[in-house]
Amino acid sequence: MIVRLLLWMMLMTAATADAARPAKPVLLIHGGAGVIRSTLTPQVEQAVRADLARALDAGYAVLEAGGSALDAVARAVVVLEDSPHFNAGKGAVFTHEGRNELDxxxxxxxxxxxxxxxxxxxxxxxxxxxxxxxxxSPHVLLIGEGAEAFGRTVGGIDFVEPAYFHTDERWRQLQEALQKEAAGQSSSLGRAIHYGTVGAVALDSHGRLAAATSTGGMTNKRWGRVGDSPIIGAGTYADARCAVSATGWGEFFIRATVARDICARVEYGRQPLLKAARAVVMDTIPALGGDGGVIAVDADGNFTLPFNTDGMYRGWVGRDGKAHVAILADED
Known part of the structure; x- marks a missing residue:
């Protein structure tokens, strides 16, 4: 009897220690879905993979140091915004009027x-x-000049001249889009071959989840068009069970409230994250006529990166602590 009691106490002590031990963190990033093999040169591919790896390293360093999922996703996205190879920040595409409008x-x-x-x-x-x-602020969404005016009051926000965002590749893409539009070959919001939105989701060692998304929108967009990236529940969502960042044709992701739908399936439908994300990305969005992908992680550290395009710039560090970077669909 005493031996059994001692064994029970040892097991309980071990279980308590395991419960108190911080969980290994998880970080996922994306740099946009819709990659077309024929447009991916070796030089661009090498640069993209290097920048994805840098973003992973930056975000995961926050998590390894015991930092929050919120800080980690922000840090990873900053690295992607500073790269000219993704449609966010420095690499943002141009509007019809030749401007860069960021979300x-x-x-x-x-x-x-x-x-x-x-x-x-x-x-x-x-x-x-x-x-x-x-x-x-007491708000969730601010736009345009008002958002910038607010930013100047809080400090810590770097402001730049519009020329900072100019890249020759994005300008060339605009000129091609304008020529096609003039020839009646596409609309101003026609299907793009690459949605360069960037994003990150994370689970930290304290079990907290967070998500972030950033984009320059669509090449040749007009009339102040805004996609899903700044829309909570469409391009970004996180709660205690699930975190999602999306990339794709924003109009369809807004209509399907993609990020929230995935997390709602996990919460109310008790669906595994993999099943929930796959159903939305592979069934709901294509049925509406859209395409794209998501990155998602749940509170147990399960994660998934489904997409219905030729590829998606992506990277992840699972509970094993190993970093992975991929671009095309056949790399997982």
Whole structure:
């Protein structure tokens, strides 16, 4: 009897220690879905993989140090925004008028606080302005000049001249789109071959989840068009069970409230994250006529990166602590 009691106490002590031990964190990132093999040169591929790896390293370093999922996703997205190879921040595409209009959002799953900005033109890292909206204002979404005016009152936001966002590749893409439009070959919001939105989701060692997304929108967009990236529940969502960042044809992701739908399936339908995300990305969105992908992680550290396009710039660090970067569909 005494031996059994001692064994029971040892087992209980071990179980308590395991419960108290911080869980290994998880980080996922994306740099856009819709990659076409024929347009991916070896030089671009090498640069993209290197920048994805840098973003993973930056975000995961926050998590390894015991930092929050919220800080980790913001840090990873900043690295992607600073790269010219993704349609966010430095690499943002041009509007019909030849401007860069940037959108971003961020959400804390532990509290369901969120912040977002849309149509900003002078903010180097829109995700940081979205974070400021969440942390330092009573609002969730600010747009255009008002968002920038708010940013100048809080400090810590880098403002740049519009020329900072100019890249020759994005300008060439606009000229091609304008020529096609003039020839009646496409509309101003026609299907793009690459949705360069960037994003990150994370689970930290304390079990907290967060998500963030940033984009330059669609090449040749007009009339102040805003896609799903700054829309909480469409392009970004996080709660205590699930965190999602999306990339794709924004109009369809808004109509399907993609990010929230995935998390609602997990919460109310008790669906495994993999099944929930796959159903939305592989069934719901194509049925509406759209395409794209998501990255998602749940509170147990399960994660998935489904997409219905030729590829998606993506990277992940699971509970094993190993970093992975991939682009095309056959790399997983």
């Amino acid at each position: 971003a959002s961020i959400m804390d799953g532990a509290t369901r606080r969120a912040g977002a900005v849309a149509g900003v033109r002078h903010v180097r890292n829109p995700v940081l302005l979205a974070r400021a909206v969440m942390d330092k």
